[in-house]
Amino acid sequence: MNLVIFGPPGAGKGTQSNFIAKKFNLYQLSTGELLREEIKNKSDLGEKISSIINSGDLVSDNIVSELIERFISKKEYQNRIIFDGYPRNLAQAKNLDDLLKNNNQKINVVLKLSVSLKTIKKRISERKDLENRTDDNEETAIKRYKTYEKNSKPVIDFYEHSGLLRVINGERTINEISSEISALIEAI
Numbered sequence: 001m002n003l004v005i006f007g008p009p010g011a012g013k014g015t016q017s018n019f020i021a022k023k024f025n026l027y028q029l030s031t032g033e034l035l036r037e038e039i040k041n042k043s044d045l046g047e048k049i050s051s052i053i054n055s056g057d058l059v060s061d062n063i064v065s066e067l068i069e070r071f072i073s074k075k076e077y078q079n080r081i082i083f084d085g086y087p088r089n090l091a092q093a094k095n096l097d098d099l100l101k102n103n104n105q106k107i108n109v110v111l112k113l114s115v116s117l118k119t120i121k122k123r124i125s126e127r128k129d130l131e132n133r134t135d136d137n138e139e140t141a142i143k144r145y146k147t148y149e150k151n152s153k154p155v156i157d158f159y160e161h162s163g164l165l166r167v168i169n170g171e172r173t174i175n176e177i178s179s180e181i182s183a184l185i186e187a188i
């Protein structure tokens, strides 16, 4: 099974992906984490993208597509990927369908975590003290949210249309959300 976990910054995509990956023996493919790794390693790509990430904009579709294709094409990840943070716009959603199709795979379910801006601000400001993400300051967090608002509607419509979308209330406790997601996956 391949699944997409979708939602605004701080919605709990990483938290829930991590839980699902362990419970169902899937692989968590977080594009944000992969990009942060590149920056940490000071690779050419990392140098190119660090200012974009720190501004709260999206990195180019081509760059992110190349990153995820490496995993989609590998046997060991076949039909066991959780896409955490991809796709983020309509072009990426269509590209993901194509990449999966070319590798005889598909998406089984898309989980959209719904969370208010108030909750997002609170979670991101609390995480700032725990993790050291350079994009977790308030200004960039708000910009990330605006980027999400600008791009998300066509993606949601796309998956709703294909019957894959499940909307999850992300305002509850981590455990309550995990339980709902577990039950949902088990029913597939």
Ligand code: AP5
Pocket (backbone or CB within 6 Å): 007, 008, 009, 010, 011, 012, 013, 014, 015, 016, 031, 032, 033, 035, 052, 053, 056, 057, 058, 059, 060, 061, 064, 084, 085, 086, 087, 088, 092, 123, 124, 126, 127, 144, 170, 171, 172, 173, 174, 177
């Ligand atoms: P990315 O790393 O994906 O960041 P994001 O989408 O802004 O989301 P976050 O990672 O901040 O939040 P999350 O939803 O994972 O929540 P989490 O579980 O951590 O992307 C970063 C950047 O990379 C982008 O801005 C862009 O520049 C670039 N990028 C990435 N993907 C891209 C793509 N496809 N195309 C182009 N560019 C791309 O939770 C947040 C906090 O809240 C944690 O501290 C957690 O412990 C806590 N928490 C979680 N759930 C709950 C709960 N239910 N109750 C209370 N606290 C909770």
Ligand code: MG
Pocket (backbone or CB within 6 Å): 013, 014, 015, 030, 032
């Ligand atoms: Mg995350």
